[in-house]
Amino acid sequence: MDEVDRSILAVLEKNGRISNNELAARVGLSPSPCLRRVRQLEEAGVIRGYRALVDPAAVGRSLRVFAGVRLMRHTRADVTAFERGITQLSEVVACHHITGNFDYLLQVEVADLPAYEDFHANQLAALPGVATVTSYVTMKTLSPDIPSRP
Incomplete structure (x- = not known):
């Protein structure tokens, strides 16, 4: 290159x-x-694809939450089960396996706080191996390429 x-x-x-x-x-x-x-x-796989950047608020997903997830155990089976489950949740826009205080950092987009509460209790916390979830609600997003939402 x-x-x-x-x-x-x-x-x-x-x-x-x-x-x-x-x-x-x-x-x-x-x-x-x-x-x-x-x-x-x-x-060569350097360019992996092209996509549209959709305004989440325009499609009913105006609340963005970052969720730090810790697993109970780190066996290959537990990690695989969690990863298989998390990829099935449409509210999860991105999932990063990280180091530090959490095992995974998720970007979640939902309609509002009650929708996140429902997602957290009935889907995220119910995934195999989840020990704890710590949520961070986004107040504003700044990006050099994307105008921030009001």
């Missing part, structure tokens, strides 16, 4: 819908070599 590939990736990370002609102009290539490089990056 060279500097041109890095430039292509930087542009695509900000706008995955950019036309090949515009992308080529921004990185200083003609369209054919630019498209060839993008396809090579896709085939």
